[in-house]
Amino acid sequence: MKKNALLFILFLALGFNAKSQNYNNLWIPDTLSGTTFNLAMRDTFSQIIPGNQTITAGINGKFWGPTLFFNQGDTVHMNVQNLLNDATTLHWHGFHLPAVMDGGPHQMIPPGTVWQPYWKVTNNAATYWYHPHLHEMTMDQITKGLGGLIIVRDPIESALALPRSYGIDDIPLVLTDCDFTSGNQFAIVPYGDSSVVNGTLSPQHTVPSQIVRFRILNAAIERSFNLGFRDNRNFSVITSDGGLLNAPVTVNRYLLHAGERIEILIDFSGQSGTSVDLMAFNASLGNFIAGGENFLNGPFGNYLGHKDFRMLHVNIGPQTSNPITSIPATLTNNVLLNQANANVTRLLTLSDSAGVTNPVILGPNAFIINHQLFDINQNEYEVPIGNTEIWQITSSSIFGHPFHIHDVEFNIISVNGVAPVAAQAGWKDVVFIPGRTGTTNTVVKFIAKFEDYADILHPFMYHCHISLHEDEGMMGQFVVVDPFATAVKTNNQTASFNLYPNPANSKLYLSFDDPNTQAYYVKIINVLGKTVLMLPKPQLQQGIDISNLTPGVYALEFTDQKTKAVTTKKFIKE
Numbered sequence: 001m002k003k004n005a006l007l008f009i010l011f012l013a014l015g016f017n018a019k020s021q022n023y024n025n026l027w028i029p030d031t032l033s034g035t036t037f038n039l040a041m042r043d044t045f046s047q048i049i050p051g052n053q054t055i056t057a058g059i060n061g062k063f064w065g066p067t068l069f070f071n072q073g074d075t076v077h078m079n080v081q082n083l084l085n086d087a088t089t090l091h092w093h094g095f096h097l098p099a100v101m102d103g104g105p106h107q108m109i110p111p112g113t114v115w116q117p118y119w120k121v122t123n124n125a126a127t128y129w130y131h132p133h134l135h136e137m138t139m140d141q142i143t144k145g146l147g148g149l150i151i152v153r154d155p156i157e158s159a160l161a162l163p164r165s166y167g168i169d170d171i172p173l174v175l176t177d178c179d180f181t182s183g184n185q186f187a188i189v190p191y192g193d194s195s196v197v198n199g200t201l202s203p204q205h206t207v208p209s210q211i212v213r214f215r216i217l218n219a220a221i222e223r224s225f226n227l228g229f230r231d232n233r234n235f236s237v238i239t240s241d242g243g244l245l246n247a248p249v250t251v252n253r254y255l256l257h258a259g260e261r262i263e264i265l266i267d268f269s270g271q272s273g274t275s276v277d278l279m280a281f282n283a284s285l286g287n288f289i290a291g292g293e294n295f296l297n298g299p300f301g302n303y304l305g306h307k308d309f310r311m312l313h314v315n316i317g318p319q320t321s322n323p324i325t326s327i328p329a330t331l332t333n334n335v336l337l338n339q340a341n342a343n344v345t346r347l348l349t350l351s352d353s354a355g356v357t358n359p360v361i362l363g364p365n366a367f368i369i370n371h372q373l374f375d376i377n378q379n380e381y382e383v384p385i386g387n388t389e390i391w392q393i394t395s396s397s398i399f400g401h402p403f404h405i406h407d408v409e410f411n412i413i414s415v416n417g418v419a420p421v422a423a424q425a426g427w428k429d430v431v432f433i434p435g436r437t438g439t440t441n442t443v444v445k446f447i448a449k450f451e452d453y454a455d456i457l458h459p460f461m462y463h464c465h466i467s468l469h470e471d472e473g474m475m476g477q478f479v480v481v482d483p484f485a486t487a488v489k490t491n492n493q494t495a496s497f498n499l500y501p502n503p504a505n506s507k508l509y510l511s512f513d514d515p516n517t518q519a520y521y522v523k524i525i526n527v528l529g530k531t532v533l534m535l536p537k538p539q540l541q542q543g544i545d546i547s548n549l550t551p552g553v554y555a556l557e558f559t560d561q562k563t564k565a566v567t568t569k570k571f572i573k574e
């Protein structure tokens with residue numbers, strides 16, 4: 001039996017008669033804003049439970065990472081430094097950006113390497129996140145704590161009277177569940193025995209007695225959370241994954257699946273001095289929704305399955321000086337995609353792996369898309385740039401799966417023929433595909449537009465956001481292609497350029513014989529053959545910043561945008 005059993009019993013015994021000394025103060029992640037973001041991923045340790053510290057991984061800290069603030073319209077530049085002992089990737093979940101910047105399994109960052117993606121933020125104001133996406137390692141690296149939130153602001157959201165004092169009346173809540181070994185180390189399991197918010201066990205937080213915004217991310221490996229308050233009060237959902245809803249939607253429960261985000265407004269006016277619990281009412285979940293299963297033993301056994309449990313103890317304190325005291329009646333005017341404009345309907349299937357001859361990890365327990373396990377070398381679809389597409393997903397799986405696609409935000413058309421409820425009738429990047437009913441398969445349709453960023457080399461992913469299923473192969477990939485592009489993939493049309501100054505100490509410039517030459521990728525490799533800097537589509541006019549390289553001889557590997565041909569030149573860093 002796991003050590004956590006004991007902790008959990010303690011949690012049950014103490015948790016329900018609210019003595020504040022039994023709670024830990026909710027940790028609020030630091031923030032970063034501007035247009036250049038330095039993110040250093042490293043192995044570290046953290047005091048999560050009494051006794052031995054837990055080996056964790058953090059981004060600029062001991063666990064999880066800073067919350068990044070982006071303004072729509074800005075070009076953001078990321079310096080992602082992998083100081084972990086292992087390779088990783090960092091994916092910008094929900095963002096519309098070039099595939100080569102996306103941080104999926106193809107954009108692997110070796111240990112010791114700096115990766116510098118950048119892109120123009122076109123997403124709507126909402127809550128997004130970033131997390132590792134290395135194939136077969138995603139569950140492991142997310143469990144150790146790698147990830148962070150991204151908050152996008154735009155003019156429409158900024159014009160509304162909404163709470164936006166971070167940590168005060170605008171609270172980030174990253175929901176997970178975790179499990180510890182007897183040595184206090186993370187167990188890499190789909191379900192933990194303890195619910196955790198922002199890396200805090202048994203958390204409490206004080207909010208002002210006014211309208212408060214919670215930005216909630218389900219960052220769990222597998223579990224869904226049927227969110228609500230212990231007193232069943234109403235709250236207003238104001239966003240789906242990728243933007244504001246047209247108007248707030250009043251509910252008292254919201255079932256949030258892995259990878260999904262919602263922002264909600266709660267009215268705490270006049271309640272100073274009282275408290276209420278944010279709960280996961282998971283006792284009402286069926287057996288085939290993650291977290292609804294009711295077993296204590298085996299690989300999926302856990303103490304939170306099919307139970308109602310507290311996520312956060314909320315203490316209500318005095319008002320702030322400029323409180324928001326009412327909820328806006330309307331928020332935005334979403335122009336959803338029109339099915340009449342769809343160029344194609346793609347038919348996908350989800351199923352159990354029975355009949356698949358070569359299951360990779362868990363054998364017959366794996367779930368699959370289009371009757372096959374993930375193959376990183378196979379593009380399932382070529383999406384012509386500019387296409388509006390309906391993706392129709394038919395599931396014969398008995399289990400429900402949160403399906404996620406990169407590159408786009410989509411609109412749900414229907415789930416088993418029924419249009420989405422108001423709280424999901426906006427922009428989404430994860431849609432829950434319920435398990436089949438009896439022998440009747442589930443059919444879910446969504447519509448998306450693939451507007452730009454054609455790239456034949458770097459695919460975008462789609463997958464189940466239950467990391468266990470994803471790691472086991474419940475994933476596929478597509479490329480966005482420009483059918484009119486004349487680019488040919490060849491290895492003999494090398495670009496002709498010189499590096500200067502050489503030797504160089506801070507900036508390195510490239511001068512091309514053909515001034516129209518464009519870079520698809522530049523890598524800088526040291527004498528040991530190790531890639532130290534990865535520069536997708538670098539803006540070369542500004543030079544390459546090499547000031548952080550240790551002095552020595554390096555190779556610069558240039559990939560031409562048009563021909564994809566690779567040329568290598570040496571330079572010396574002084």
Ligand code: C2O
Nearest residue numbers: 091093259404461
């Ligand atoms: Cu949040 Cu492909 O993932």
Ligand code: CU
Nearest residue numbers: 092093094406
């Ligand atoms: Cu994603």
Ligand code: CU
Nearest residue numbers: 401464466469
């Ligand atoms: Cu799944």
